[in-house]
Amino acid sequence: MTLLAGDGPLHVQLAIEPSCYSRLVNKWYCTDYLRDRHSDLTSALVQHLQLTAWALLLGVVIAFPLALLARRLPSLQGLILGTSTMIYTIPSLALFPFLVPFTGISMETVVIGLGLYALTILVRSMLAGLLGVPAEVRESAIGLGYGRTRLLFRIELPLALPVIMAGLRVATVSTVALTTVGTLVSYGGLGNLIRDGVQNDFKAEILAASVLCVVLAVVLDAIIVGLQWLATPWTHRRRAA
Amino acid sequence: MRNLGDAWDYLTTAANWQGDEGIWHLLVQQLLLSFTALAIAMVIGLTIALWLGHLGRAEFLTVNLTNVGRAVPTFALLAILVSLDHPGTAEFGPYGRAGLATLIALALFALPPIYTNAYVAVREVSAPIKESATGMGMTGSQRFWRVELPLALPLIVSGLRLALVQVWATATIAALVAGPGLGNLITQGFYRTDYPKGIAAAFVVAVVALILEVGSALLERAVDPNRKGTATRSGPTRRRVTSGVRA
Numbered sequence: 001m002t003l004l005a006g007d008g009p010l011h012v013q014l015a016i017e018p019s020c021y022s023r024l025v026n027k028w029y030c031t032d033y034l035r036d037r038h039s040d041l042t043s044a045l046v047q048h049l050q051l052t053a054w055a056l057l058l059g060v061v062i063a064f065p066l067a068l069l070a071r072r073l074p075s076l077q078g079l080i081l082g083t084s085t086m087i088y089t090i091p092s093l094a095l096f097p098f099l100v101p102f103t104g105i106s107m108e109t110v111v112i113g114l115g116l117y118a119l120t121i122l123v124r125s126m127l128a129g130l131l132g133v134p135a136e137v138r139e140s141a142i143g144l145g146y147g148r149t150r151l152l153f154r155i156e157l158p159l160a161l162p163v164i165m166a167g168l169r170v171a172t173v174s175t176v177a178l179t180t181v182g183t184l185v186s187y188g189g190l191g192n193l194i195r196d197g198v199q200n201d202f203k204a205e206i207l208a209a210s211v212l213c214v215v216l217a218v219v220l221d222a223i224i225v226g227l228q229w230l231a232t233p234w235t236h237r238r239r240a241a
Numbered sequence: 242m243r244n245l246g247d248a249w250d251y252l253t254t255a256a257n258w259q260g261d262e263g264i265w266h267l268l269v270q271q272l273l274l275s276f277t278a279l280a281i282a283m284v285i286g287l288t289i290a291l292w293l294g295h296l297g298r299a300e301f302l303t304v305n306l307t308n309v310g311r312a313v314p315t316f317a318l319l320a321i322l323v324s325l326d327h328p329g330t331a332e333f334g335p336y337g338r339a340g341l342a343t344l345i346a347l348a349l350f351a352l353p354p355i356y357t358n359a360y361v362a363v364r365e366v367s368a369p370i371k372e373s374a375t376g377m378g379m380t381g382s383q384r385f386w387r388v389e390l391p392l393a394l395p396l397i398v399s400g401l402r403l404a405l406v407q408v409w410a411t412a413t414i415a416a417l418v419a420g421p422g423l424g425n426l427i428t429q430g431f432y433r434t435d436y437p438k439g440i441a442a443a444f445v446v447a448v449v450a451l452i453l454e455v456g457s458a459l460l461e462r463a464v465d466p467n468r469k470g471t472a473t474r475s476g477p478t479r480r481r482v483t484s485g486v487r488a
Binding site for chain 2: 085086089090091093094095096097100101170173174177178180181183184185191194195197198201203206207209214218221
């Protein structure tokens with residue numbers, strides 16, 4: 001009896017041709033999946049973006065004062081770069097568990113972990129950018145009566161921007177990729193879909209989430225390049241004229 | 242806080258280190274995976290990079306390989322390899338469940354740092370040094386083995402170091418897709434809400450990562466030809482390549 005009942009829907013399903021993501025077909029590339037599970041992908045993508053954005057923001061907010069400090073006090077430079085490199089060495093899957101006793105199974109765990117990785121890249125690039133400002137430029141600005149704050153924001157940061165932005169691009173692209181590991185604490189954005197796909201042998205889900213991840217990284221990278229272009233008009237004004 | 246104390250208890254209990262699911266077995270397995278993958282990536286990456294670097298060709302590959310490696314999540318590649326019919330999750334000798342899939346992913350992600358550093362290292366040996374070598378009558382291959390390679394060695398080893406750290410991190414993630422290694426203890430700890438176990442395993446993974454990093458940093462210093470002579474940094478241009486990929 002149950003066998004017959006179970007048989008019925010299956011025949012019906014076969015008659016109307018199963019969708020390419022049904023267990024019987026399980027294709028890697030499946031537009032039906034993209035259409036039907038549209039909302040899953042969107043919400044995972046939104047979470048992915050949130051995690052990435054918060055982590056990068058946290059990284060920038062901590063890295064900037066650290067870079068300034070490292071520049072002012074060269075004796076601290078080794079300590080700051082050494083400590084951040086040490087954190088960077090720890091695999092992401094091993095970093096999140098250390099944070100859990102403090103932050104629990106929450107979004108903060110992933111944001112702090114990823115922020116620490118971004119921090120390492122950002123401190124290095126900010127420091128390199130600031131140290132790369134020619135001494136003559138700095139001296140002329142001081143000679144013109146620039147105070148320390150105005151010197152930093154009007155002269156040094158704009159000149160250091162290309163190097164800092166290069167670091168931000170690296171940090172952004174690797175943060176997008178790393179966010180997937182956050183699925184360990186259930187906040188992995190697209191990584192949650194990838195894990196679900198592996199557990200249920202759901203190929204369309206794995207591929208769609210993976211491709212979306214790479215696309216997100218490329219798009220964010222392009223946005224930063226665009227912003228940098230807009231923020232540093234002096235690098236391309238001459239060619240345009 | 243209590244979790245941290247319990248994690249310490251987990252680490253100091255001898256029984257947790259023994260057996261097939263014990264820390265020792267998984268640690269050895271993960272080290273084996275990491276060094277095998279590194280060896281594969283070295284053979285492939287160094288051969289191509291040193292050859293192309295010596296000839297000074299294929300600049301575009303150097304830039305793009307790193308960018309692609311960075312944008313593709315290690316977790317996604319692992320997931321795809323494991324879900325394919327081959328290699329899938331099949332047992333693979335001492336490398337355990339999904340061993341082959343993990344090895345392939347590890348080797349692929351070790352390639353960008355190895356390749357990029359080696360290529361740049363050979364490419365950037367300063368022109369006057371190369372010219373004097375040729376002027377002294379060295380052939381192309383003599384110049385490569387006696388001049389370019391020794392001068393490039395520190396940067397090459399620096400690439401290996403980045404790759405090793407990367408490989409170790411990726412090998413940990415393999416557990417997220419039911420692969421081998423110490424990551425299994427971490428994921429088990431989380432999925433079965435046995436956090437002390439997860440934290441204990443994370444501690445072991447982190448300590449080994451730091452040992453590998455420091456060990457390879459010492460190796461890097463040891464092979465630096467500029468350290469043996471004068472303290473001044475003469476010789477080839479020393480541009481540090483930060484082409485690491487994170488996992």
